[in-house]
Amino acid sequence: MMTWGVFGILLGLLLWPEPGRASLPLNMESVIQALTELEQEAPATEARHTAPAWLLSVQDAGHRNPLRGFLLEAPEFKAAAREPRPLSPELLSFVEEVTRHDVRDGQEYGVVLAPDGSTVAVEPLLVGLEAGLRGRRAVNLTLDSYAAASWGAGASFPADQAESPNTMDSLLVATLAGDLGLTFLQDPQIPSQPGLGTEGCWDELSFPRNFTLLDPKPSALTMAFLNGALDGILLGDYLSRNPEPRLPLSDLLGQYYGAGVAGDPGLRSNFRRQNGATLALAPTLARQVLGALVLLQALEPAHPQLQNMSQEQLAQVATHATEEFTEAFLGCPAIHPRCRWGAAPYRGHPKPLQLPLGFLYVHHTYVPAPACTDFAHCAADMRSMQRFHQDTRGWDDIGYSFVVGSDGYVYEGRGWHWVGAHTLGHNSRGFGVAFVGNYTAALPTEAALRALRDQLPACALRAGLLRADYELLGHRQLVSTDCPGDALFGLLRTWPRFAATVRRRTARRSSRRRNRAHPSRSIPPTADLQ
Ligand SMILES: *[C@@H]1O[C@H](CO)[C@@H](O)[C@H](O)[C@H]1NC(C)=O
Ligand SMILES: *[C@@H]1O[C@H](CO)[C@@H](O)[C@H](O)[C@H]1NC(C)=O
Ligand SMILES: *[C@@H]1O[C@H](CO)[C@@H](O)[C@H](O)[C@H]1NC(C)=O
Numbered sequence: 296m297m298t299w300g301v302f303g304i305l306l307g308l309l310l311w312p313e314p315g316r317a318s319l320p321l322n323m324e325s326v327i328q329a330l331t332e333l334e335q336e337a338p339a340t341e342a343r344h345t346a347p348a349w350l351l352s353v354q355d356a357g358h359r360n361p362l363r364g365f366l367l368e369a370p371e372f373k374a375a376a377r378e379p380r381p382l383s384p385e386l387l388s389f390v391e392e393v394t395r396h397d398v399r400d401g402q403e404y405g406v407v408l409a410p411d412g413s414t415v416a417v418e419p420l421l422v423g424l425e426a427g428l429r430g431r432r433a434v435n436l437t438l439d440s441y442a443a444a445s446w447g448a449g450a451s452f453p454a455d456q457a458e459s460p461n462t463m464d465s466l467l468v469a470t471l472a473g474d475l476g477l478t479f480l481q482d483p484q485i486p487s488q489p490g491l492g493t494e495g496c497w498d499e500l501s502f503p504r505n506f507t508l509l510d511p512k513p514s515a516l517t518m519a520f521l522n523g524a525l526d527g528i529l530l531g532d533y534l535s536r537n538p539e540p541r542l543p544l545s546d547l548l549g550q551y552y553g554a555g556v557a558g559d560p561g562l563r564s565n566f567r568r569q570n571g572a573t574l575a576l577a578p579t580l581a582r583q584v585l586g587a588l589v590l591l592q593a594l595e596p597a598h599p600q601l602q603n604m605s606q607e608q609l610a611q612v613a614t615h616a617t618e619e620f621t622e623a624f625l626g627c628p629a630i631h632p633r634c635r636w637g638a639a640p641y642r643g644h645p646k647p648l649q650l651p652l653g654f655l656y657v658h659h660t661y662v663p664a665p666a667c668t669d670f671a672h673c674a675a676d677m678r679s680m681q682r683f684h685q686d687t688r689g690w691d692d693i694g695y696s697f698v699v700g701s702d703g704y705v706y707e708g709r710g711w712h713w714v715g716a717h718t719l720g721h722n723s724r725g726f727g728v729a730f731v732g733n734y735t736a737a738l739p740t741e742a743a744l745r746a747l748r749d750q751l752p753a754c755a756l757r758a759g760l761l762r763a764d765y766e767l768l769g770h771r772q773l774v775s776t777d778c779p780g781d782a783l784f785g786l787l788r789t790w791p792r793f794a795a796t797v798r799r800r801t802a803r804r805s806s807r808r809r810n811r812a813h814p815s816r817s818i819p820p821t822a823d824l825q
């Protein structure tokens with residue numbers, strides 16, 4: 296026993312990572328830890344070399360991205376870099392790892408897992424914080440003249456005053472508009488199915504280290520990049536509107552990725568798209584994208600894609616890029632992919648849907664009865680429903696196409712392409728979407744309702760997954776059940792696409808025809824969940 300004990304300790308010591316060399320998990324808590332350590336070393340009042348600039352300087356982000364270098368004054372990045380600031384070796388190597396965003400060979404680098412389950416690119420987030428700390432500025436730009444001499448920067452940004460077409464907003468341009476314009480300039484046909492932004496999967500949620508994208512040929516506008524840019528804009532805007540004394544950035548991020556900034560539960564990462572829609576309004580954003588491209592043309596005269604482009608051509612790119620961002624990102628719900636909630640594999644062979652579909656069937660889960668209000672609980676609910684459907688019901692997978700949490704997220708079930716098991720006799724005709732909770736006497740949160748009422752159908756319609764004449768039905772209209780609950784069904788009846796009368800005859804005939812065509816259905820007939 297004694298020998299084994301000693302041996303165990305020795306073995307433990309051998310396997311224990313070398314102190315100071317262990318890698319930190321790639322999550323937002325590690326970013327906050329790095330900011331906390333910097334804040335302790337440098338007084339929070341220090342205005343010139345701020346923590347985000349210092350973190351960005353580790354990878355020389357200003358030098359690498361001329362637009363950011365210009366707007367955030369590159370020399371200051373360099374000055375900050377020269378100034379040694381104690382950061383433990385562990386945190387320093389973490390900072391080196393995450394402050395440079397990159398997409399290579401199907402892997403995405405420079406991203407971290409946030410507590411809300413979203414993945415966030417750190418570089419545009421830090422850029423937004425830095426732009427906000429410097430005071431969101433109006434940058435003068437004479438579009439007629441491409442000479443760099445015509446730039447001026449200084450005035451603070453008039454938040455609600457309509458800016459002239461010659462004025463750029465340093466915050467929007469440095470975080471989002473530049474990359475948006477350049478990416479669409481390089482490839483106008485970025486696939487957005489159904490939304491803009493490629494998702495990916497973490498190797499391990501409890502200790503994330505490796506992020507693999509789901510699309511092997513993604514554009515640079517990944518979901519993590521768009522999330523990081525939007526968070527940078529929202530937090531930068533908050534910082535520029537709330538001058539000294541400010542919250543330490545570590546606290547600001549802790550609140551934003553937690554319960555909400557300054558006690559406002561609406562201002563947190565879960566609702567970034569909704570909040571972003573009010574900040575990055577399409578006409579403003581299109582002007583910023585155009586401004587960013589024109590500025591880049593002046594800063595980099597030899598840029599291969601920008602050379603010889605007329606202002607009209609650039610304006611077309613800007614309009615298209617803005618439309619895609621507004622409709623296919625801000626206008627789509629935030630959907631956590633299956634790997635994010637820890638889905639077990641599909642059993643058997645999934646049957647493809649014949650798209651587009653004509654119906655959206657609304658459910659409530661009933662059990663679990665409590666609404667889930669954070670990622671951990673919603674993901675656990677998804678896993679427990681999948682276990683119940685697979686093990687108890689004997690189905691191939693969780694029955695629903697999508698599940699709506701009360702945390703601002705939609706969770707992917709069978710998704711857009713596979714026949715579900717949600718509405719007996721109608722599974723191949725519509726998507727089945729369930730709200731987590733019991734809505735017999737209460738209603739889902741407004742955020743959850745918005746996802747199903749406004750975002751999911753509009754996004755699917757645009758992507759050609761739903762027919763233009765799609766109808767919304769409650770589960771109880773097709774199957775003998777109380778689902779989706781009296782309260783929710785009562786509300787559903789007031790929604791524009793709600794169909795009071797069911798096209799039953801058509802439904803029967805077409806489902807019979809389909810059954811004959813596919814005698815060996817891979818999905819067993821499904822029962823109501825209640
Ligand atoms: C930018 O333009 C505005 C309005 O044309 C002017 O008031 C301001 O002084 C200019 N700022 C700089 C730094 O050139
Ligand atoms: C990350 O995961 C992918 C897929 O599992 C694997 O191919 C790749 O080698 C991993 N990369 C690292 C650095 O571990
Ligand atoms: C841009 O125009 C210049 C001069 O007209 C020409 O030499 C150059 O090759 C053009 N560049 C591109 C990418 O078409």
Ligand SMILES: *[C@@H]1O[C@H](CO)[C@@H](O)[C@H](O)[C@H]1NC(C)=O
Pocket residue numbers: 661662664733734735736
């Ligand atoms: C669902 O809500 C109704 C009304 O509040 C209640 O009577 C019922 O017991 C609830 N069911 C579950 C499973 O919680």
